[in-house]
Amino acid sequence: MSPDHLDLGGAHLRRITDLDRFALPLSLLFPEARQQELEPFRADLAPWHYDFDAGAVLLGVHSLLLRLDGLTVLIDTCVGACKPRPARPEWHARKAQGYLAALAAAGLGPEDIDMVFCTHLHADHVGWNTRLQDGRWVPTFPRARYVMGRAEHDHWQKAEAQAPGQHNHGAYADSVLPVVVAGQADLVEDGADLHHGLSVLPLPGHSPGQTGLALDLQGRRVVFCGDAIHSPLQIFRPDWSSRFCHDPDQARRTRRALLEQAVAEDLALIPAHLRGALGLRVRGHGGGFRPAPLF
């Protein structure tokens, strides 16, 4: 089976890649990390998640396409094309034609997406929310409702009002506001029910109002957990929060609680930037945690 798609039994999941691989030096992403602490887990982390020669964490930037009894949902929309991101050269003014081609290869055009769910509004999660048309940013998915947490949206809206374009690579102005102006944004509360078995799960810390999606399927719970877990490294080292976390302590608490719940309830976790397999399970191990295959 291709690792890019997965039948969940009652739902189908496919990865739509925008940027892979995206490598960040360990100390840049996780300021408290030391590579020697990862050596015992080399067999789990190389080659997909960590490059031991380069000292780099390896991430994928992709959407997760979820098809669930007639509803087509795109979870997070990556970096996007043509976005001005001068502070991050890999994201800056990209051509990025492969993303919509990958969607087409799945048999879908932009008009086929019913819902875009933004776990949070960082620039690598909202890029394809919009595209450039005649010099203006317009919603890429013309029929979609764009669902985002109200607390998350309101935080970035306020930041934008205080310092226009001076935060989060300018992503609110070019990738969120045009969707709001078009009347396609739905701001939701934690716990909101979006569809049969699909609900909004609060995962604060990495960003102020980060939310995941919980999907209940015939006795199996799947959790799309955004950046609560950036990399399997954090399953071995759950106390490592990223440099980009809004509240690193809250991010740690959220991650630990999620990992404990994953063990207790045998959750299938789908982190936003996971490479290789689409998801993983978590087992308790020696007072900590270790990743296990999804199925």
Ligand SMILES: [Zn+2]
């Ligand atoms: Zn991210």
